[in-house]
Amino acid sequence: MRRILAAFCILGCSSFVVAGSGSPDAIETAAQVDQLLGQHFASEGVTPTGLVCDEDFLRRASLDLGGTLPTPGEVTRFGLNSSQAKRAAVVDKLIESTKFGELWASYWTQVIFLRATEQRSRLVQPAFEKWMQTQLNENRPWNDITRDLITATGSVLEDGQTGLIFAHAGEPEEVAAEIARIFMGVQLSCANCHDHPTDSWKREQFHQLAAFLPRVTVRQETPGDPRSFSIRSLNANGPGGRDGMLDPAQVIQYLDRNRDQKLSKQEARGPIAARFDFTVSMFDKDKDGLLNAAELKEAQLQGNQQPGRGSSEYYMPDLKNPSSKGTLLQPAFFLKEVKGPRLSPGADDQARRNALADYVTSKSNRWFAEAFVNRIWSELVGQGFYMPIDDMGPQRQAVNADVLHYLAEQFTATGYDVKWLYRTIANTQAYQRQLAPDSSPISQVPFAAATPTRLRSDQVYHAIFGVFGITEDLRFSNRGRGDMMLQAAGLDPQKVGFAVLFGFDPSTPQADLLGNVPQALFMMNSPQLDSQLRAAGQTRLARLLREQTDNQDALDELYLLVYSRLPTAKETEINLAYVKETGDRAEAFEDVLWALMNSTEFLSKR
Structure with missing residues (x-):
């Protein structure tokens, strides 16, 4: 209770607003994106917010591209750097770090496995995540990664590209629906049992897509x-x-x-x-x-006859006579404008799945590039051109569609260069804008202001470890038999336990993401965090207070550590008054650190 009351005093006046060679040049493309958006802003009669300060930019980019908070030293050095190109330089540095692959491999693990229908799919997660880290850090083209996931064979423990298929036990209908959703942003699953109620997709089209997959x-x-x-x-x-x-x-x-x-x-x-x-x-x-x-x-x-055990041919179930064999269907791609190979009726599994990969990744399939651009833009900027990001399609209307089309065309021209896309988006003014109050008209115009976004579980996990300056185990789980089973599968029980508590499907719109009571109780009361909040012994806070004997310096260092910025004048006044009023320096700074880490600002991108 002492800390909760202290938080009202400490945070009450915070200024944080809650709510390849031959390829197109990333910087030039970013400038063109901003020019197109500027035309939209002018037509709406609004002036977008300005760009964030250096400290906020560094924190935002570090979390988005490396999954960690910048150190106080990095924040200070970045602020003192007078180069006009320093933001582009730090983006390049973060993207070329191995942390980039680690962060975004974790993202794709959540995209695929949080909707898994095969409960044993957790077995393949370590192999998948390791495989995806390699693909991303080596900057393999997105179309090649997609093809590997669609055509994968091998051991689920050794061949990470088998993750998507194993996540759904090889069930043709489930795998087909996920391929459409993840790689083209199209929701086809509703057409499994009937013609889609809000889109033009017919039931037969869905099952013709599944007919590429029965022999898996x-x-x-x-x-x-x-x-x-x-x-x-x-x-x-x-x-x-x-x-x-x-x-x-x-x-x-x-x-x-x-x-x-x-x-x-x-x-x-x-x-x-x-x-x-x-x-x-x-x-x-x-x-x-x-x-x-x-x-x-x-x-x-x-x-x-069992799902996922393979079948010579694919039969669309007869809903009126479930005991019958159904209607024999041959593979056909549901987007008629997309060019792809013709298959003979007797084509084997690899021929079918390679043909499906050809259709999905075809340059004539604009939904492939647009789905990836829309997804990554949404994750970095806070809102997508289509929302939800995995419900696009001809019957949906994108906001600023010309911007999406242009960015997707340039992405395609690079040969689906993944790092190029991140580099381009992070160099736009749209990515670097300040927040605006929810009540401001600017906040209602897409991309005219930054959108507050909740950090994913892996970002929060690494941020906590970064603040405390530790690498050892905080024991987020119960150390029971379940932990041993996770370890045997190659999973970190602590990270899994934390992800269960703080994780969410990254395809979910930010507006639908809300914190919950267990998360709040963990941040406020967990013994794991409480042990590191102490201003005694060898904790980060204890060392900081020993090194910074002046309260102002200690407060500045603490804000840099947690928020990657210095406190405002008002925050300084409130906090120093609280330290003086408390009379116990160590206890007061414990409360300050506790309040900062339990704030929305710590758990969000600003």
Whole structure:
């Protein structure tokens, strides 16, 4: 209670407002974006807010491009730098840091896995996040990353690109809907059972999209081992190989060493050997402990009737007669204006999925580039051209559509250079604008003022560690059996626990994101944070107070540490008065730090 009352005094008068070679040049593109936006502002009769000060810009860019707060020293040096190009330079430095890949790999992990329908998908998250870090830090083109995610095969623990498919257990309808949503910003899932109620998409179009994916199979290579899942291709017409569906009679003929027309456990090889005991227990009709061709075929057919286990062809369910096989459909892309390859009816899995990737990433598919631009712009600027960011399409109207089209065209011209897009957006005046009060008319004009945005869980996590100056474990979770299971899967239990508390689907509009009571209680009362808020021992606060014996200097250092800025004159007056009134310097500064970290400003981008 003491700290809560202190916070009203300390923060009551805060000024914070709550609410490749040959490629287009990023700086020139940013200037053109601002020019186009300026024309919109003029037509609306509004003057946009000015640019943020150096301290606010550095904090904003550091959180957006590196996921961490700048140190007090970095804030001071940046402010003293007189170069006109220092903002562009710090953007370049942050984007080329490995922290860029770490931050945005975490972002894409949340985009994909927070909507996962496969509960075991947490197993693949470490491999996916590591893989995505590499893609982003090496600046692989977005179309190549997208293709890898759509066409992935391999072990879910070793091949991170399998993450999207495994997150939905290889279910064609679920994977198809997510491909449309994530990579084109189009919501097709409503057309699964009926024609879309608000868009032009027909039910048949949705299922024709899913028809690119029936031959994907998610299988457990070692029965009973949940860590042995892999994504494979089921190819009904080929000679098979490891990923094929062989004729059971041919399998028996090839492996049957004693020529009794049956397969024993000793004769079995590969995936059949791995699943032999399970297959015998389920399909050995004559109970002789062996598998004949008929039993092996039944096992294969039964397995292929399960979602994610692969099927030779795709059938759209008959809603009036659910027990029927349904209507056979061949793959077809739902955007008729998009150019892509023609598939033969017997095309195998990789041919189908590569064709789907061709359609999705085609330069004739404007939704591919626009969806990525809209998503990243929204995350950096605070609002998108389309909102929600994953509900675009021909029946939706973008704000400042000419700006989106221009930026997407330039992004396409770079060969889908991911870092180029971040660099371009961060160099716009739109990104660098000041906040405006909610009641101001300026706040109602898109991109005329900055939009306050809530930090994602990974940004808050690293900000807390940065303020306390520690790298060791704060023990955010209970250290129980669940932690051991997470560690066995390669996950950090502390970060997972924190993400459960503070995480949210990054596709959610900022206006729909609200803090909750458990989050507030954690920040106010958790023993993990309380132990680091003490002004005694070897905490960051204790060291700061020992080094800064003058209260004004200590307060300045604390504000730089938490807010990346100096306190205003009014904040200085209030805080120093509180320290004097309290009579206990250590206790007073504990309260100040507690109040700062429990403020909206700490948990948001300003």
